[in-house]
Amino acid sequence: MLCAKRKLTGEIVTAYLASKAHAPFVCPDCRDEVILKTGKRTVNHFAHVNPLACLYAENESEEHRRCKIEIFLALQKEPHVRKVALERPLGTNRPDVSAEINGVPVAIEVQISSLSPKTIQQRTMEYARNGMYVLWLLQWTPDLNAPRYTPRLWEKWIHAAYFGHVYYWLEGLNVVSYHFNPHFKSIPKRSWYSPKGKKITAGGYSRRSKRYRTAIRGRTFNLASDFGPRNRDWWEGKDITIPAAKLYVDRQRNSVATEFYEI
Template identity: 45%
Template sequence: MTQISLWLVAPERSVSLRNNMLCAIQNDTNQKVRARLVERKDGPFGCPICGKEVLVRKGQIRVHHFAHRSVVTCKYGKGESEAHRKAKESIYEALANREDVAELELEKSWGEVVSDVYAEIQGRGVAFEVQISNLTMREILYRTKAYASKGIAVLWLPLFNSKLNQPRYSPSSWEKWLHATYFGRVYYWLDGLTVIPVRYADYEIEVESSSWYNEYGEEQYAGGYSRRSRRWRKPIVYPAVQIPSDFVLRRRASWEGGKLLIPACRILLDKKTAKKRKRR
């Protein structure tokens, strides 16, 4: 099992309840701008979705971002954590240095959905979605279907966490969905274009043996076997792979099993997994 040292920490308390974003519209030029590249004097700025005024926020620790001036019902950037914004910007900056990437855009709006990062890689559209915990399964399915309708592949990227280095791990419902969607892999983002593929193997729980005597003086036995845990999985952490060098685009047929429903979609799949599936 590969052990990964984790430098990015995303505690639950870091989640912001305000509507923060990395990009906004500069009112004077009507151009989309990044918070890190402008100053307050360059405003006013407007939200790309609702059009209401946003303010640029800059500091020494937090990622430069925009925030709505007042409480609004706009969902753009709602509930994003600092770790989420760092991941988006890191992915964007790393993709910007590649010659095989075109049409790169941070927080790309498609009307019904907004991609964290969008890029055309060798002529194929790919949406990168950083997922932490604030999206519901309904929203994940909705976004995946929306991208599929536009012929865009999607790569969902949760953040790698130290619990994956432990002997057992309790994946969330959306992590189980990702595991099924990507044919037995979840791609956890680590840094830049580096992701860690993880497979969830069965976790066996040992049931201790016991014995007793019934009312007729007959010895009874129980236990002494192992059973598959419903909650826990054994995380198999594979060596790091790079986006997009170690990935290929694949069509994913719709599938339904148990409580999982996967719509027909386009995905990025690491080359080793894709090669294994081709042999079958």
């Protein structure tokens, strides 16, 4: 958690700027006590004294905190960006970073841990009800450079929702888009003889992998200048359902046929 409330004043403070002299702090959700954690090796953050009691006391990774704070600080420097906030409560959602970018209300969610497609779907619907345009980001990983990549189910959900693209965060406001192509495995041709002496031949073709995809790197985009709002319709594929949604997508994104993104 990067934000907390000062118990004495009720003011919301960011761990990045807070001092231990301003303690005690409480969680904005459950109002239990939280402690400011600082250190050279960690991004300043708040931790629940009793983590089991709160829904938001999930174990947040250091890389997730670093990513959130970097996007937050970079957005604050942009001229056409207002109301930049960390972990702002919004209905049942609490977007990692939210802001008004070129007049558009935007929620940015950085997903690093695993998430069920059902959860991501519900949160996306909640954003649409609140009139927020959501951008689901993932952290870039060198695995994307490998000849084959294994997207997780919710990553495929994002791919389908964003018209055949997933955006990976690089640094500051820079994200890179990837498209997943089907991955084919070649089955070598081989022959053998059955017990009755009949020659049997099999293989010699390519089979589409269920598990793997080929990740194709696309352009790098700036979150503050290259994205815009986009409403999309409900869509249902084989394993994936995308609700009607308000999405924040790069402006290059044209409508594409569904068979292009359902892979």
